Amino acid sequence: MIDYSQVPSPCYVLELERLQKNLSLLQNIQRETGVKIICALKGYSFWHTFKEIGCFLKGATASSLNEAKLAREEMNKEVHVFAPLYEDDEIEEILSLADHITFNSFSQWERFKLKTQKANVSAGIRVNPESSTVETDLYNPCGRYSRLGVTLKEFKPDLLDGIEGLHFHALCEQNADALESVLQEFEKKFSKWIPQMKWINFGGGHHITRKDYDVEKLKSILVGFKKRYPNTDVILEPGEAIGWQTGELVATVGDIVKNEIETAILNVSISAHMPDCLEMPYRPNVLNAGLPGEKKYCYRLAGNSCLAGDVLGDYSFDTPLSPGDKIIFEDMIHYTMVKTTFFNGVKHPSIGIWENGQFRLLRKFSYQQFKDKLG
Numbered sequence: 001m002i003d004y005s006q007v008p009s010p011c012y013v014l015e016l017e018r019l020q021k022n023l024s025l026l027q028n029i030q031r032e033t034g035v036k037i038i039c040a041l042k043g044y045s046f047w048h049t050f051k052e053i054g055c056f057l058k059g060a061t062a063s064s065l066n067e068a069k070l071a072r073e074e075m076n077k078e079v080h081v082f083a084p085l086y087e088d089d090e091i092e093e094i095l096s097l098a099d100h101i102t103f104n105s106f107s108q109w110e111r112f113k114l115k116t117q118k119a120n121v122s123a124g125i126r127v128n129p130e131s132s133t134v135e136t137d138l139y140n141p142c143g144r145y146s147r148l149g150v151t152l153k154e155f156k157p158d159l160l161d162g163i164e165g166l167h168f169h170a171l172c173e174q175n176a177d178a179l180e181s182v183l184q185e186f187e188k189k190f191s192k193w194i195p196q197m198k199w200i201n202f203g204g205g206h207h208i209t210r211k212d213y214d215v216e217k218l219k220s221i222l223v224g225f226k227k228r229y230p231n232t233d234v235i236l237e238p239g240e241a242i243g244w245q246t247g248e249l250v251a252t253v254g255d256i257v258k259n260e261i262e263t264a265i266l267n268v269s270i271s272a273h274m275p276d277c278l279e280m281p282y283r284p285n286v287l288n289a290g291l292p293g294e295k296k297y298c299y300r301l302a303g304n305s306c307l308a309g310d311v312l313g314d315y316s317f318d319t320p321l322s323p324g325d326k327i328i329f330e331d332m333i334h335y336t337m338v339k340t341t342f343f344n345g346v347k348h349p350s351i352g353i354w355e356n357g358q359f360r361l362l363r364k365f366s367y368q369q370f371k372d373k374l375g
Contacts, residue, residue: 011350246334
């Protein structure tokens with residue numbers, strides 16, 4: 001268990017033992033089902049742990065040239081790439097790094113087909129099964145008018161020459177029953193072409209390491225698919241399931257202000273450091289805090305940027321908060337950490353790791369890094 005008194009503030013801190021527990025579960029699923037599980041860097045990019053991940057999983061999936069470079073440099077296992085758009089000035093470098101590449105449209109495939117084949121990279125097309133139970137539109141890749149993936153109506157079988165895989169992604173932090181539902185629609189629409197494919201990528205959003213996730217159902221789904229299509233590899237690319245509950249964001253109360261209610265201004269920004277909490281919207285748990293009215297003292301937790309809406313929400317505590325008190329936001333190592341920015345020039349949280357009862361600081365950010373991002 002992390003001793004937060006050793007951790008500076010603000011700081012993202014990952015506990016290696018918790019990460020290893022998640023990876024062990026994912027590795028066991030690979031062994032028992034024969035599928036490949038790779039790490040989606042858009043959801044988990046704590047690259048200091050990539051060597052550790054490479055000991056358990058098959059590789060990583062990137063959504064940009066920068067992520068592909070990171071995967072190749074720091075993990076150097078299989079590198080899979082998907083992006084909604086590839087550019088002429090980046091595609092050759094992406095292909096030099098990738099083992100698999102998925103195109104979002106047949107027009108992109110036609111544009112870069114010769115370069116892909118020359119690079120000997122396995123190519124796939126992303127399809128849209130037009131089925132999803134994701135409730136938040138912002139995170140629904142299969143919502144109406146989605147630009148992500150080819151629908152059956154727009155599918156072009158005559159352009160499949162050279163295509164070795166199909167890729168669908170329709171989940172967001174969901175259980176195995178959601179995968180089962182989407183997979184049925186995927187097979188209903190695209191099963192005609194599955195036997196000619198070398199691989200099928202089931203995308204991400206599989207919340208496998210969550211306590212209530214039905215791991216046995218997932219195994220059954222995967223084994224069943226493999227029986228139906230024995231010559232086709234299956235790939236899963238979770239991100240949040242790898243970093244799920246592996247670490248925290250350590251913040252500090254800087255001031256308490258009162259305007260009808262009491263607001264604790266923290267040395268982190270929700271807008272800059274936890275934007276997913278505003279987008280989703282997502283309410284993170286705070287260590288030793290409860291809902292409003294659950295405990296005696298209630299405070300609104302707010303960030304330190306100038307944005308009026310840089311506010312997280314109301315939390316209650318057993319004792320009054322004071323400047324200098326640490327606030328521990330739980331489960332901040334996957335998407336939250338990935339989306340952290342230098343908005344408003346606020347101090348960027350440091351990054352550290354907790355291993356064998358000790359804290360190790362990995363990175364402290366500087367003014368120069370903020371400046372370099374702007375020009």
